[in-house]
Amino acid sequence: MDQTEKLLMGIENVLSIAAELVDEVSRLKEVEEECRMLKEKLFLKQFTKSEKEVFALALDGHSTSEMQEILFKEKATIKMQRRSILQKLNVSSMKEAVDKFQKIS
Known part of the structure; x- marks a missing residue:
């Protein structure tokens, strides 16, 4: 076996390993998305x-008034639900709640 053949075999081996790594990266991205x-x-x-x-x-940036119109609910109901969300997340503002959610994404 001459140098050229050895070099070609080495290149084939490297390409094979590279293909396996690309497949593994793809699989890991899928796992990351599932997580x-x-x-x-x-x-x-x-x-x-x-x-x-x-x-x-x-999350879409709607105000309490906009939520009221979209959901056809009383302003007091929306405020109560927002307050409940804040308590459950142990945060003091809806911005903090959204930030907390976005950090896990």
């Missing part, structure tokens, strides 16, 4: 259905 989704589900599981609706609108 992110599970964290989000676990985070949101602590809320009632109504609180999830309010929180989803908060």
